[in-house]
Amino acid sequence: MYSEKVMDHFNNPRNVGEIENPSGVGTVGNAKCGDIMRMYLDIDDNGIIQEAKFKTFGCGAAVATSSMATELVKGRTVQQALEVTNKAVMEALDGLPPVKVHCSLLAEEAIHAALWDYAEKNNITIEGLEKPVSDIEEKIEEEY
Amino acid sequence: MIYLDNAATTKVSEEVFEAMKPYFCEQYANPSAIYSFAGKSMKAVDEARKNIADFIGAQPNEIYFTAGGSESDNWAIKAAAEAYKTKGKHIITSTIEHHAVLHTCQYLEKQGYEVTYVNVDEDGVIRLDELEAAIRPDTILITIMTANNEIGTIQPIKEIGALAKRKGILFHTDAVQAYGHIPLNVDEQSIDMLSASGHKFYGPKGIGILYIRKGVRIGSFVHGGAQERSRRAGTHNTSGIVGMGTAALLAAERLQERSAKEIELRDYLIRRVLAEVPYSRLNGHMTDRLPNNANFCFRFIEGESLLILLDQQGICASSGSACTSGSLDPSHVLLAIGLPHEIAHGSLRLTLSEEVTKEDIDFTVDAIKTIVERLRSMSPLYEDFCKKGEV
Numbered sequence: 001m002y003s004e005k006v007m008d009h010f011n012n013p014r015n016v017g018e019i020e021n022p023s024g025v026g027t028v029g030n031a032k033c034g035d036i037m038r039m040y041l042d043i044d045d046n047g048i049i050q051e052a053k054f055k056t057f058g059c060g061a062a063v064a065t066s067s068m069a070t071e072l073v074k075g076r077t078v079q080q081a082l083e084v085t086n087k088a089v090m091e092a093l094d095g096l097p098p099v100k101v102h103c104s105l106l107a108e109e110a111i112h113a114a115l116w117d118y119a120e121k122n123n124i125t126i127e128g129l130e131k132p133v134s135d136i137e138e139k140i141e142e143e144y
Numbered sequence: 145m146i147y148l149d150n151a152a153t154t155k156v157s158e159e160v161f162e163a164m165k166p167y168f169c170e171q172y173a174n175p176s177a178i179y180s181f182a183g184k185s186m187k188a189v190d191e192a193r194k195n196i197a198d199f200i201g202a203q204p205n206e207i208y209f210t211a212g213g214s215e216s217d218n219w220a221i222k223a224a225a226e227a228y229k230t231k232g233k234h235i236i237t238s239t240i241e242h243h244a245v246l247h248t249c250q251y252l253e254k255q256g257y258e259v260t261y262v263n264v265d266e267d268g269v270i271r272l273d274e275l276e277a278a279i280r281p282d283t284i285l286i287t288i289m290t291a292n293n294e295i296g297t298i299q300p301i302k303e304i305g306a307l308a309k310r311k312g313i314l315f316h317t318d319a320v321q322a323y324g325h326i327p328l329n330v331d332e333q334s335i336d337m338l339s340a341s342g343h344k345f346y347g348p349k350g351i352g353i354l355y356i357r358k359g360v361r362i363g364s365f366v367h368g369g370a371q372e373r374s375r376r377a378g379t380h381n382t383s384g385i386v387g388m389g390t391a392a393l394l395a396a397e398r399l400q401e402r403s404a405k406e407i408e409l410r411d412y413l414i415r416r417v418l419a420e421v422p423y424s425r426l427n428g429h430m431t432d433r434l435p436n437n438a439n440f441c442f443r444f445i446e447g448e449s450l451l452i453l454l455d456q457q458g459i460c461a462s463s464g465s466a467c468t469s470g471s472l473d474p475s476h477v478l479l480a481i482g483l484p485h486e487i488a489h490g491s492l493r494l495t496l497s498e499e500v501t502k503e504d505i506d507f508t509v510d511a512i513k514t515i516v517e518r519l520r521s522m523s524p525l526y527e528d529f530c531k532k533g534e535v
Contacts, residue, residue, distance in 0.1 A: 010452065016522045027524060031486030034446055034465060034474065038524040055524040057486075059448035059465070063522070 002060060003094040009064035014071050017053045024121065026113020028132060029106050035062045039070065039110040043118055047078045054110070061100035065107035068092050073111055078118070081111055082128055109133070146504045149460045150344075150436055151293055151321060151495035156387065157346040163390040164348065167383035175380045176371060185382050192389020199392045200319075200338060201329040202355050208372045209385055212352040213320035215365070216339035217244040217287075219354055219376075220316045223362035224285045224337070225252050228314065232282025233257045236275065239480040240264050240297075241289050245318055246476075249287075262288075267429040268297035268481050276307060285314045290322035290338075294464055294477040294493060295428030296437025298326065305334030314360065320344055320352075324395035325403065325434055336360050342384065346497075347391030351384030402498050406435035409496055409505055413438050416509045421516055427478060427491065436496040439464075441483065442512075444526035445490045445519040447474075453515040459508055464491040486525065 002010070019025075023043035029036040035058035042051035052070035056063050068089050073081040086104035090096050096104060113132040119125060147155070156164075173182035175189050193204045210216045225235065237249050239261045249259045260278040264270055270288055279286075286308045291298045301317060308315035316337035319328060323338075324345025330338060338355040342348050356362065356375075368377035395402075414426055423443040442450070447465030454461050464475025465488075473479070474488035494508065520526040 010449070011456070013522065018527065031489070031525065034485070034489040036524050038527070055522050055527055057444065057523045057525045058446050060452045062446070063449060 001097055002064075003096075005068075005092070005094045006061060006064040006096065009067040009093065010060045013054075013063055013067040015051075015053050015067065015074070016055065018055065019051055019053050022053075022114075024114040024116070024118025026110055026115070026117050026132065028109040028113050029058070029062075031057065034058060035103060035106055037062065037066050037106050037110040039066070039114040041073070041081075041114045041118060043078065049073050049076055049078070049081055058103065058106075059100070061096055061103040062106065064093055065089050065096070065103045066110065069107040069111055078115060078126055079128075081115060082126065084108065084111055146459045146500070146508060148494040148496060148500065148504075148508065149462050150497045151296075151434075151493065152462060153343045153349065154346045154497055155499070156343075156348055157391065157394065159394060160347055160387045160390045164383040164387040167386055171382070175382055176369075185380075188386050188389075189380055189382060192385045192392075195389040195393040195396075196340075196353055197355075199323065199328065199396050200335075200340075200355060201331055203358065205373070206330075206355055206358055208354045208356060208376050209380065210352045210354055210376060211350055211381075213242075213318065213339050213341035213344075214244040214352075216341070216352050216354040217242070217318050217320075218248050219365035220337045220339060220356075220362070221245065221248045221285065221287055222252065223365055224314055224316065225255075225257055227362045228284035232280070232284045234260070234280050234283045236260045236262060236278050236283060236286045236288075238262045238264060238270050238288050240268060240292055240294075240477045241287070242293055242318055242320065245287055245289070264297075264480055266482050267432075268292055268295045268427070268477065269429060269432065270299050270304065272300065272303055272307070275304065279307075279311050279313065283311070283313050285316060287316040287318070290317045290319040290328070291326065291434050292428070292477060293321045294475055295439045295481065296321075296433035296495075297428045298322070298432045298434065301333045301335070308336075309334040321434060321437075324392065325399075325436065327399065330355060330357065337362075342388035342391060345391050345395050348384050348387040351381055351388045353388070398498075403435035405498065406496050406500075409500060409502060410435060410438050412502065413494065413496075413505045413509065416505070417512065420509065421513055424516075425487075427481065427483070434495075437493070438495075439491060439493045441478070441487050442490045442492065442516050443487055444523045444529060445516060447489060447491050449519055450490070450492055450512075450515055453518070454508075454511060457507075457511045457515075459511060462493045462495075464493065465489045 019040035022040040024041045027038040040053040054066040056066040086108040175186040197204045323340035341352040427439040447463030478488035
């Protein structure tokens with residue numbers, strides 16, 4: 001069902017874990033649907049992503065897309081990270097089964113959510129970045 | 145390989161396979177044919193029919209062969225709805241039925257029937273008071289499964305049958321998971337119609353039965369021939385019928401021994417998992433459950449990931465997680481017993497067979513422990529739980 005690359009990233013996920021005092025952190029998805037991704041970014045003064053880590057609750061594809069997303073943004077600038085779309089994540093994984101495409105969308109959103117948090121903390125605007133819709137923290141705030 | 149998905153299907157037992165073999169290349173005649181060559185085939189069909197009837201205390205002429213459990217469920221429900229529509233258009237079922245029943249009921253709703261879905265308690269047992277309260281003057285059918293395919297809970301069929309009989313309502317039960325695994329008796333349990341399938345108890349796939357009590361007047365589902373007393377057309381699946389009949393005979397002979405062994409191993413598995421895996425729970429009734437069924441939820445993790453990692457250890461299992469169902473919702477059964485979505489996503493069903501050993505169970509439990517720990521170490525839900533110490 002899954003490509004070899006998906007299985008590899010599921011079995012040996014890259015960059016699992018947390019970053020203490022991250023430059024940005026975002027959590028997307030919802031437990032109701034069975035997928036939650038949290039992405040941590042460490043961004044230096046030049047706007048380069050030095051470190052990316054993730055934690056994911058979800059299926060094999062959710063884990064693999066998170067892992068691949070961290071790989072794709074590491075060492076990139078904030079602007080370059082914004083260009084890591086769900087399509088890019090899917091292509092890098094040699095594709096996903098149709099029912100799992102939403103996992104790659106979640107990975108893209110996780111990057112955006114972490115970048116949004118970084119922008120807010122530093123009081124800056126990142127061109128082209130919109131507030132991620134499924135950011136769990138944001139949702140909770142809205143409810144209050 | 146350790147095969148723990150026997151609720152999905154079982155291996156065909158060697159004895160069953162041996163009994164089936166002559167009906168492919170030697171006794172291949174159409175049992176309905178007139179010449180003597182066909183006689184042996186019809187005799188084998190009759191013998192199988194008797195063995196299958198005996199298991200549930202029925203008469204052979206009350207057994208109708210079908211292509212499997214789903215067809216039997218469809219036939220029983222749709223044909224009963226058709227036959228009794230002048231009396232009423234109300235059907236009662238439960239929230240935890242197999243989709244062969246649920247989707248059939250939903251189909252009938254579109255045809256103008258009304259369906260009441262009775263709730264179950266936290267163990268998955270039907271609420272009898274709710275069932276009784278749901279009965280109306282225009283209720284024509286009650287269809288409640290004998291035992292649940294996911295969580296293994298066995299329903300109080302005798303009580304449900306007695307209630308239906310007292311109220312003069314037709315009672316059908318989907319016994320696909322129960323037939324061949326627990327004692328059944330259509331008279332003692334007041335069952336009017338019963339569905340069963342060959343491949344759930346060491347018989348072949350593609351063969352099932354519908355038991356229809358003598359006097360129950362429901363129409364034919366498959367038209368086209370005089371087979372099965374003109375109620376189910378189609379050339380007899382001789383080898384399949386012989387296979388299912390042999391499996392029924394073996395099940396009757398070995399029921400005690402088989403279930404005693406399975407219950408002992410099942411309870412050992414349940415004890416070890418609940419004691420050794422933190423934040424785990426058993427789904428379904430502790431004792432009123434199928435001898436071979438164990439179903440757990442592990443909090444903070446998702447079922448599909450668990451299945452893939454178990455598969456890599458050579459363990460075949462299943463889950464009620466959304467990812468394995470192809471939808472975003474986890475199992476309707478786990479939601480019906482009151483589990484929140486995020487917990488229902490982390491379910492694991494292990495269903496044993498007579499071949500499973502204690503060593504297999506030990507290996508499996510050890511694998512589950514390692515895998516659950518690994519998945520939790522990468523779960524944001526577990527991270528939050530550890531940091532906040534809250535639910």
